[in-house]
Amino acid sequence: VKIRTPRAATYELFYWPSIQGRGELVRLALEEAAAPYADVARLTKKEGGGMAAMLALLKGKGLAKGQLRPFAPPFLRSGRYLVAQVANILQFLGPRLGLVPADEASRVEAHQLQLTVTDLFAEVHDTHHPVSTGLYYEDQKKEAKDNARNFLTERMPKFLGYFESVLVANANANKKSKGRHLVGARLSYVDLSLFQVIEGLRYAFPRALGRFEKTIPRLVELRDRVGDRPNLKAYLASDRRIAFNEDGIFRRYAELDVDA
């Protein structure tokens, strides 16, 4: 699998080129499905991409008829569609990539769980930027410590405990899922997002996650199984997977990492 140029791509993803961030949840779905896509802002201008292409659309330049200017990255272009908001993009891609069950009830459920992931991401972001996204981390370090302590001792356990309980409930509701999936009997985009949640939390808060992981064995197993899927394994080992770093959502600052 290579990053395709827009010419050959069915899907064009527009997101910041140097971080995993929220866009990674979309990348994982496209990679798992081996979908032909371009990660536009990571391409050169010659290849038909670059940051300028993304920023132009954010300013409303180059929109096709009926396309809505996005409020913020990530957004996805496919045919006449220009779709923004991660959960909305995944809802759009799910049926097209075979990453969500066909019935309405399961789709509502998958989307509901995905929106809970959105909330979790927002709270993780707030651990290092509680006062303002416009300020440096160094200028809100004290507040970040307070926020992170609350997140790691109250919110993170609540979120992960919830997703763990969803795996148990789905094991009972869908015997065929064998407890391996959050929704329905097969892999969905929600499973992929929970892989990223665990990976990100492990990166940012190794101390907090350490012991806590014993309380979420099914999520840890899910993370392992997803990471072992052939397409994802190849992706994670490739240079298309951007390394975690301190510009993304999940940041490793030792001073924020306390016991859960």
Added chain:
Amino acid sequence: VKIRTPRAATYELFYWPSIQGRGELVRLALEEAAAPYADVARLTKKEGGGMAAMLALLKGKGLAKGQLRPFAPPFLRSGRYLVAQVANILQFLGPRLGLVPADEASRVEAHQLQLTVTDLFAEVHDTHHPVSTGLYYEDQKKEAKDNARNFLTERMPKFLGYFESVLVANANANKKSKGRHLVGARLSYVDLSLFQVIEGLRYAFPRALGRFEKTIPRLVELRDRVGDRPNLKAYLASDRRIAFNEDGIFRRYAELDVDA
């Protein structure tokens, strides 16, 4: 229109009984459509409601087969469905209440805008609770001031400027909308949510909104038109509309309200 008891209600809304909060975006859609609904936690136990009914479902008690335990209120029960997350609920209700266009492109667009409202609500909440939801406002007042200043001078103008530009764009894309609606040619749940955004911001930040409103004339007009719709006008004048207060998302703390 009266609050119906669950027996007669097609829709049961579960949300905190003493605040508008996020649940208000669902109430507005149900009220505009004159849908038969019960605001369950506001009913007495005798009427078949109360907080206990909501808390039981949050603990997973009383779920029907296939229903997913919600992570947090609000959630909506209708037939075999139990749907959580405001934007997900509105996406579910939209077609059923005639509050979203029929084509997929418009629905993706409406949902995308609704998720941007979700983001705005989260940022408004952070203005008074930047450090932790578990702490009192009084214990994070200093940080709240910093957060609110950033919100009112940077983020709020960006959000409202964006929605104003969507009204302009839709006026061109859908002549029939006459610039009156954010999506398509008719009223949608997104219009109702923007009414609440303006109402809430006016309540919480009268100083900041004051002058700034001149820069968003179409949103102000939209707010006026929505508030004048017969069903909503009756609702807003009724005791079903909970007054704004300092337990909700939009809180009036004079010390946070600075010029935009």
